[in-house]
Amino acid sequence: MDLITNIFLDPIYLRGLIGVLLASVLGGVVSLLIRYTQTQFLAIESLHMILAAAATGYLVNLFIPYLYPEAIAYVVMSLFVILIVFLSQRGYEQNISIATIAFVAAAISSLASYGLAIYSPVGPSIVYNILFGSPFFLREQDLLLSFLTILIFLGVLLFTWKKILLLSFDPEYFSYMKGPVSTLLYRTMIYAIVALSAVYVTRLVGAIAAHVLFIAPSITPFLKRISVVSATAIIVLVSVTSLILAVILNMPYGGVLGVLSIALYAIPSLLMKK
């Protein structure tokens, strides 16, 4: 009981809790966006590309300290999105375009991780941090910046949500009504939100937990039959419960979140008739 009380009183636990809460709110909304826009492959590959973007960010920061690693990660991910859209516009299938950029990112992440290991005494721990996160070691300014970032993401989604749903519902109709340029802009925006929110969530909880946060709800049939607010509330509840259980059981948050997600999302989905 003391341990649970500590989670809400101890500054370290509390920062972890707030970090997970922020990551879960955006992760939940984005996972529903991924479901509705059927961009699961992009989401998974974004979480692979984030290794390249984050490692590049830390590496550049070693040599140019005033360039903030996260800002560089956002720029690198934006470039990946632009390249995916460019390839799609050249006539490549969406998944082929994503896969092509994903293997470019794989090469970059390998080189950047190697560079970090060579040039930084804490290089390996940075890479470990990118993968598994460290929600308990978030600083107050990190949380404040995260809060402002989430407001921007959610604001953009709130403003464009209905149009995104209409585009996903009937792309042919949307393309006729809005024209090819506007349709391309909306598609690019969807890709950008998925890819850039991967930077945000990875920063808070690590790439592994981000996989679970993004993908598990997006492939869960019963979540599509309830409202966006209710589905997000369930995702946030599962995520925060995972953190509390992780503290109690002295286990990593990502692992507990994965197990809980399998129990709550995957098993009921498998038991449900298609």
Added chain:
Amino acid sequence: MILVYEEYAVYTKDLSVYLGENLVLDNVSFVLKHPSVLIVMGPNGAGKTTLLRTILGMIKRRSGVLKVFGYDPEKDQDQIRRLVSYMPQISNVYQYIPLKVKEIVASPHILKVSEDPDQVERAIQITGLEEYLDKYFYELSGGYKQRVLIARALAMKAKLLVFDEPLSMVDASAREHIVDLLFDLLNKKEVSMIVVSHDISRCLRYDPDILFLNRRVLAYGKAHEVLKPEVLEKVYGLATLNGKTIYLGEEHGPYH
């Protein structure tokens, strides 16, 4: 004689369209006077949907003349979107999106292409969807799903309605209702229509214009003029034997 394009909902002459290097429409010519209805028929891959998309300005033609109410669909996109409403095939729709009927019908307004809320109300009344406005699309039967998409097309004050397979995925009684609904609009002299459909049995009593297409125009005229065994045999490989229609095999083209 001076040709006044504005008299025609659609005027085409020697229209040719390529998708990549493949010729999909070859010297297609027809006119659709306003108001009237044209049913486009042909085997799968005959270029029917490509014809619709060209009329809407979504695909560029390689050669020929195409005018929609006097406008060039490739150059005058804003005017075309105001004048022409489009209902794509229901198979293009991803149904499991949490959109309610009222939101889908109001799409032209949400997308800021049309700003007439009375037209949305009217579309809902015409299609009889009043009781279903708060239902999600995926909760509806096939017939009502088609009605929702028709209502969305009617929610703009368009002069030409372009429907791609509005009778697919619906049962016989729903087909009857949808056909009556579409021809009722025509009888009110409000709109012209181009309808791609494989099933015209329920339309025959209205004797519409029919265009048989298989990359080229194979037959074009009033239903009672073109629905003849020799034409059907040419288009579908159908013929009659002792008064019964027999199937000879259908030549499928690669395009839609």
